[in-house]
Amino acid sequence: MRKCSIQALDTVFETIAEAAVLYLPVDGDNGASYKKWEKGTVMSNALNTVRSPKDFFFPQSENLMEFRTSGKTIEVIDKREEKEDFVVFGVRACDVKSFDILDRVFLNEPCDSYYADRREHGTIVSMACTRPVETCFCQTFGIDASNPAGDLSCWKTETDVYFQANTEKGEKLLAAIAGVTEESDDTAVKAQQEKTREIMKKLPLADLTTEGFGAGKTAELFNAPEWKELSQSCLGCGTCTFVCPTCQCYDIKDFKTGKGVIRFRCWDSCMYSDFTKMAHGNPRLSQLERFRQRFMHKLVYYPENNDGVYSCVGCGRCLAKCPISMNIVKVMRTIGGKADE
DSSP: OEEEEGGGHHHHHHHHHTTSEEEEEEEETTEEEEEEOOTTOOOOOSSSOSSOGGGGTSOSEEEEEEEEEETTEEEEEEOOOOOOOEEEEEEOHHHHHHHHHHHHHHSSSSOOHHHHHHHHHEEEEEEOOSSOOTTOOGGGGTOOTTSOOSSEEEEEOSSEEEEEEOSHHHHHHHHHTGGGOEEOOSHHHHHHHHHHHHHHHHSTTTTOOOTTOSTTOHHHHTTOTHHHHHHHTOOOOOHHHHHOSSOOOEEEEEEEOSSSEEEEEEEOOTTSTTTTOBTTBOSOOSHHHHHHHHHHIIIIIHHHHTTTOOSOOOOOHHHHHOTTOOOHHHHHHHHTTOOOO
16 A cells, blocks of 8 residues: 655646546536546545546447448448547545446447447546445445445545555556655554444435345336336436436437438436337336336346346435435335335
8 A cells, every 4th residue: 555645646646647648526616527637636525526437438428430421332430539548536436336337238248349448448546435425325235435446546534645556457557656655554544444434324324225126026016006106206307317327328329410420329318208219119108117117227127137236336416416306215215115204
């Protein structure tokens, strides 16, 4: 393990940026978001960014290919640009876990080469939480906010920042900053971890469990009468899906440029009425069906197909951003038999 002082952190950033593009969470008018590091950039102390860092690997919109015609000849042009190495710094434990969930979708056969290319070039530097808030429930899914994964893990105390490599990429990055850091033991890190874990135990959602959900629960939960009442207040706005770090639904469309056609993909939402719409129509005509699909996928379908892993990381973004406060916690407590009295 290595460390540097808080005052020396900018020097660490500068050293990292010499070899790769560096992105940090930065405060803005609407909350924290990831920005490219430049001299003078101040890293946010916010618990989390408004939108998750999944954009780095699965962007909201991306061009896939272009078609150009000449007579009866069609030229297919790969629109991918050469990727440069980049580092995403300050990713919380919940968001780091979300990459594992996305990997199971995009890196399984047939592998999504667009996603895989970005994953290959990206290095994740995580940051342990010290001030979890009331909307946090990552512990429900077995995530330790005080001990994040990633290529390189960081812990920030009042005076120092500690670094620990977890992967080959992390080892390479730690070696790159060796000249601006020093060897250290983990005494301060362990003390901070204990404080964070004690805070997690006292949060309002500390008792939330996945009991009642998981593989094999489709028949039991699909026709539960509670879905009707829960879905009635849902606006179908899709906000929850767009701030969610694990949602992976997308649409593919063609756009005429005047010189040809560009095929692109963009995020989609299972909460929209035209989601999965095909020539014969839409298989989910009601808001109830669409609402149920979202949460059944997170809590039943995904774990059934992915070794019991849930498609939620308890980041709390949907709790904070839903305009009518309808979220996965309410679903879990109601459908799972833990509704508040």
